[in-house]
Amino acid sequence: MTVRIGNVTFPDxxxxxxxxxxxxxxxxxxxxxxxxxxxxxxxxxxxxxxxARSKRSxxxxxxxxxxxxEWFAAEVRKSLVGLALPFAVTRGxxxxxxxxxxxxxTLLYSRSQPTPSVEDRPQTVSxxxxxxxxxxxxxxxxxxxxxxxxxxxxIDGTKYLLAxxxxxxxxxxxxxxxxxSNKTMPPEMDPCPLWHLKPKxxxxxxxxxxxxxxxxxxxxxxxxxxxxxxxxxxxxxxxPAWLQTAWPHAEIWTGWSEVRxxxxxxxPDGLAWGRIHGYETLFWLEVGDGHKSxxxxxxxxxxxxxxARKLCERTGARLVYAQLSTNWVHEAxxxxxxGLPNDVAVILGNWKKFGKSPIVEWxxxxxx
Numbered sequence: 087m088t089v090r091i092g093n094v095t096f097p098d099x100x101x102x103x104x105x106x107x108x109x110x111x112x113x114x115x116x117x118x119x120x121x122x123x124x125x126x127x128x129x130x131x132x133x134x135x136x137x138a139r140s141k142r143s144x145x146x147x148x149x150x151x152x153x154x155x156e157w158f159a160a161e162v163r164k165s166l167v168g169l170a171l172p173f174a175v176t177r178g179x180x181x182x183x184x185x186x187x188x189x190x191x192t193l194l195y196s197r198s199q200p201t202p203s204v205e206d207r208p209q210t211v212s213x214x215x216x217x218x219x220x221x222x223x224x225x226x227x228x229x230x231x232x233x234x235x236x237x238x239x240x241i242d243g244t245k246y247l248l249a250x251x252x253x254x255x256x257x258x259x260x261x262x263x264x265x266x267s268n269k270t271m272p273p274e275m276d277p278c279p280l281w282h283l284k285p286k287x288x289x290x291x292x293x294x295x296x297x298x299x300x301x302x303x304x305x306x307x308x309x310x311x312x313x314x315x316x317x318x319x320x321x322x323x324x325x326p327a328w329l330q331t332a333w334p335h336a337e338i339w340t341g342w343s344e345v346r347x348x349x350x351x352x353x354p355d356g357l358a359w360g361r362i363h364g365y366e367t368l369f370w371l372e373v374g375d376g377h378k379s380x381x382x383x384x385x386x387x388x389x390x391x392x393x394a395r396k397l398c399e400r401t402g403a404r405l406v407y408a409q410l411s412t413n414w415v416h417e418a419x420x421x422x423x424x425g426l427p428n429d430v431a432v433i434l435g436n437w438k439k440f441g442k443s444p445i446v447e448w449x450x451x452x453x454x
Contacts, residue, residue: 088204092141094134095298099200100148104184107193110144111182114296116162118153121220121236122295122306123342123357124161129305130297135170144198146172146191148182154339155366157359160401165348210254214239216294218247219256219283223291224306224342227262227280227314228323235327236341248281256287265311276315308344309353318355318373319343321410321437325356325371331441336362341369352393359403362446365429367404370394373437374411388422395430405430406446410437423451 089099091112098113114134116127131147138145147169151159156177163175172191174182184190211219217237222228225236234244251257259281264274283291297303313319321328326341341358356371372390374383391407398405407423407430423432431446434453444452 088206089201090204091138091145091201093298093300094137095204096134096138097296101194101198101200102182103197104193107195108197109146109191109193110142110198111146111148111191112138114147114149116149116151116296118151118155118158119217119238119340120295121217121224121340121342123345123347124151124158125165125346125348126303126306127162127295128165128348130301130303131166132169133301134298135173139170142201144192144194146174146187149173149175150177150179151175152178154337155359155361157366157368157401157403164400211251211256211290212247214243215247215251215256216290218244218251219287219291220294222257222281222283223288223295224308225314225323226265226307226311227276227282229278229280229320231327232320232323233281235324236343238326238330238338238340251287256284256290258282258284265314278315280315308342309346310344313344321373322355322371324440325369326358328441328443329358329360329369332443333362333446336360338369347393347397350393350397352390354390354394362404362406363448365404367406368394368398369406369408370397371408371410374409384422391423391432395427398429404448407432408435408443409433410435412436426450 087098088095096112097115100111100113102109102111114131135147149162151162159175159177166173172187172189174186176182176186218233221233221236230244230248231241234241248257259279261279262276262282264276266274292303322343325343326338329336329338338358338360341356343356344353345357346353354370355373358369360367394405394407426432426449428449431448432451433444433446434451435443436454442454444454
């Protein structure tokens, strides 16, 4: 039941009974498989919380994260520190304990009155079609195999879904204008046709993420968008499919390309999340650049590997750090990866050999 408070909507509302009174709690639901990294909900939720607080001083927020594992929900919780309202983050619809709130919420003497409800519009797309819209909502534009990788479906199946969405006038296949932050420069065109969201398709994606109208969510977009349409971006977007092909015994739940991570000064080319050898794991991708010197590559690898390790240490997830590049880049990068802890593995593969990767050995560097 969608509810409205002022100009903002939330997916649901509940008044929870606690020992000293009743809460006034707005519910926000997040699917960990909806093509948006956990860190990116911070901006819209801060805006929504500030608005709710101005309208209802007793309000609190309960964020329900649906999906496997523990890492995603833990990162959502960390990103919301400093929210204007007391908040709690749980997995799925698990029961909420009073002590799980970030700070004590205001409790009322009697059950709070709900805010006005909003009629939910019927869904016009299938769950699989919605995943395509969500992927494009973050990618901005992309080709079939990139979209298929990011939604975890086959290329043929994704072609069928995109054709259906095109018939519904939610996506369009065209040559578009390349992103350019310098507005004084003349526009450039993409090197090839790509799938784009149409305004109605974007609207459906935003509502599926529970983002209200007029609440900005541009933070969801990939970084370095000038690379879209080129091989480097294609490799980074195909990282989840690469892993699924290379290690069929592993669970690859989802993945994203060009992710800006809070408290991290570098942007991984790709980041996937899943389980391997029974451990919840982050798979960090760097696509090598053979135009840099050996010393520069060593310095970059040291910095990025340390940043990747810090990300995993925050929640206890294991790390597979991957470098896909040429052999001589492997030599420069591999020399900096000595003395790995037992919860980190480094793999060095060839970016031209899709789905081919060395085995994971914890505490070691492996190469093809």
